[in-house]
Amino acid sequence: MMTTQRKILAPVANVETQAYWDAADAGKLLVKKCQSCGEPHFYPRALCPFCFGETEWQETNGEGEIYSFSVMRRAETPYAIAFVKLDAGPTMMSNIVDCDFDGIAIGQRVRVVFQPSNGGHKVPMFTPV
Amino acid sequence: MSINRAACIAGIYEHPTRHAPDKSLAQLHAEVAKGALEDAGLSKNDIDGYFCAGDAPGMGPISMVDYLGLKPRHVDSTDVGGSSYLLHVSHAAQAIAAGKCDVALITLAGKPRSEGMATGTAPRVVAPSVPDAQFEQPYAPTIANMYAMVAMRHMHDWGTTSEQLAWIKVAASHHAQHNPHALLRNVVTVEDVVNSPMVASPLHRLDCCVITDGGGAIIVTRPEIAKNLKKPVVNILGAGESPKHTDGGRIDLSYTGIEAAGRRAWEESGVKPADMKYASFYDSFTITVLKQIEDLGFCEKGQGGRFVSDGNLISGVGKLPFNTDGGGLCSNHPANRGGLTKVLEAVRQLRGEAHPAVQVKNCDLAVASGTGGSLGTRHGAAVLVMERA
Ligand SMILES: [Zn+2]
Numbered sequence: 109m110m111t112t113q114r115k116i117l118a119p120v121a122n123v124e125t126q127a128y129w130d131a132a133d134a135g136k137l138l139v140k141k142c143q144s145c146g147e148p149h150f151y152p153r154a155l156c157p158f159c160f161g162e163t164e165w166q167e168t169n170g171e172g173e174i175y176s177f178s179v180m181r182r183a184e185t186p187y188a189i190a191f192v193k194l195d196a197g198p199t200m201m202s203n204i205v206d207c208d209f210d211g212i213a214i215g216q217r218v219r220v221v222f223q224p225s226n227g228g229h230k231v232p233m234f235t236p237v
Numbered sequence: 238m239s240i241n242r243a244a245c246i247a248g249i250y251e252h253p254t255r256h257a258p259d260k261s262l263a264q265l266h267a268e269v270a271k272g273a274l275e276d277a278g279l280s281k282n283d284i285d286g287y288f289c290a291g292d293a294p295g296m297g298p299i300s301m302v303d304y305l306g307l308k309p310r311h312v313d314s315t316d317v318g319g320s321s322y323l324l325h326v327s328h329a330a331q332a333i334a335a336g337k338c339d340v341a342l343i344t345l346a347g348k349p350r351s352e353g354m355a356t357g358t359a360p361r362v363v364a365p366s367v368p369d370a371q372f373e374q375p376y377a378p379t380i381a382n383m384y385a386m387v388a389m390r391h392m393h394d395w396g397t398t399s400e401q402l403a404w405i406k407v408a409a410s411h412h413a414q415h416n417p418h419a420l421l422r423n424v425v426t427v428e429d430v431v432n433s434p435m436v437a438s439p440l441h442r443l444d445c446c447v448i449t450d451g452g453g454a455i456i457v458t459r460p461e462i463a464k465n466l467k468k469p470v471v472n473i474l475g476a477g478e479s480p481k482h483t484d485g486g487r488i489d490l491s492y493t494g495i496e497a498a499g500r501r502a503w504e505e506s507g508v509k510p511a512d513m514k515y516a517s518f519y520d521s522f523t524i525t526v527l528k529q530i531e532d533l534g535f536c537e538k539g540q541g542g543r544f545v546s547d548g549n550l551i552s553g554v555g556k557l558p559f560n561t562d563g564g565g566l567c568s569n570h571p572a573n574r575g576g577l578t579k580v581l582e583a584v585r586q587l588r589g590e591a592h593p594a595v596q597v598k599n600c601d602l603a604v605a606s607g608t609g610g611s612l613g614t615r616h617g618a619a620v621l622v623m624e625r626a
Binding site for chain 2: 114116117118119120121122125129139147148149150151152153156157158175176177178179180181182183187189190191193197198199200201202203214215225231233
């Protein structure tokens with residue numbers, strides 16, 4: 109079964125996160141990295157959640173692997189939700205799209221694709237490599 | 238300061254309703270409060286501490302103490318989802334031990350069934366100011382698929398099967414058949430569970446709890462007061478709490494907040510999992526139970542599937558009778574928050590007031606535990622160890 113279009117709720121950016129969504133619109137996936145401890149984190153924050161150090165944006169290669177997933181069958185349009193462990197370090201929530209849901213597996217390599225939301229920024233989702 | 242034997246549970250009440258379109262939300266809170274006072278043999282004027290969570294209408298505890306006509310000297314409206322009420326018992330014991338109140342009332346009530354709420358399968362509306370909202374809401378997280386991802390990972394890591402998870406529902410249904418108030422009283426089989434429609438893979442419809450109206454209340458008091466009341470005294474031996482979250486993206490579904498909460502509860506109570514005659518585990522989904530069993534140390538990590546199989550959770554059959562009222566999987570899940578009813582059945586067991594068909598013999602030690610929120614992302618967790626005095 110191929111994915112059909114689900115109406116994607118538009119993310120509401122704020123001053124702390126605007127750069128992330130501007131980058132998504134430009135086809136780039138960013139994470140934040142701490143200038144003190146050097147650790148990347150997700151979701152992005154102004155202060156590091158590990159040490160409260162100042163953070164900076166870092167571009168990722170947009171690739172990772174599926175840590176876990178679930179296919180939501182009880183929905184108007186079924187969809188696959190997942191945690192994707194990025195090569196850049198952190199794990200993020202996302203959807204797995206443009207694939208056969210029955211073929212999704214933990215450990216599968218995926219790469220980012222940007223999908224339009226309902227009247228807002230593009231949203232990073234992932235598809236099997 | 239420890240709460241070990243510093244406070245007792247003196248009154249409990251579970252509203253018999255599972256569908257209450259004819260009652261207001263505040264009214265349900267009042268009815269369960271009245272019921273718990275009658276159970277304890279106390280009166281309304283004895284209450285000097287009040288505890289409630291996000292299910293209570295209004296501002297924190299303020300609107301409810303107005304509606305109920307209470308004049309407490311201590312209030313606490315900590316909201317950690319369905320685990321709130323387990324944590325409230327612990328906080329009430331702390332307040333009593335510190336001399337801040339003598340008789341604490343905890344209430345819970347809700348009407349998701351009459352409101353037609355798609356509790357587990359519809360994405361919940363989250364305010365944009367909630368920091369995780371913009372990074373999660375576009376992906377349509379629901380209660381069901383967030384718990385499902387925990388189950389999926391457990392199956393991947395440990396070979397756990399849908400059939401093993403199904404045993405948890407089977408055990409709950411065996412208990413629910415004896416509870417006249419249970420929403421679902423029919424006994425189900427492993428096949429019934431795994432053949433029920435898939436909701437969020439790998440969780441089936443019968444892996445999910447019921448949606449009910451109703452509520453419950455608990456009275457916590459000091460031992461000197463409890464010993465002069467009419468019901469058998471249930472001592473609080475120890476408690477633990479621990480929120481768990483996404484840890485800056487270091488997401489690890491191999492454990493829940495119950496792991497740390499349980500460690501603290503066992504330490505304070507001075508007893509161990511093997512001592513427990515009965516256990517109440519919050520059962521929003523079958524996987525929720527399995528994770529608590531492992532995180533509390535009833536079995537080795539990863540062995541939960543094997544542990545729950547073959548009726549091991551059925552009273553009179555297995556080693557660890559659980560949720561002998563039928564739990565959230567079959568009986569009641571008022572306000573979509575299962576922590577309070579977990580305490581109620583543990584107290585019934587310790588008093589010897591459970592249904593004779595499920596009453597555990599010589600039930601002198603019990604544990605109740607629960608998580609609140611989303612097992613896959615962020616949740617509260619609380620564990621309570623109790624004894625028959
Ligand atoms: Zn840092």
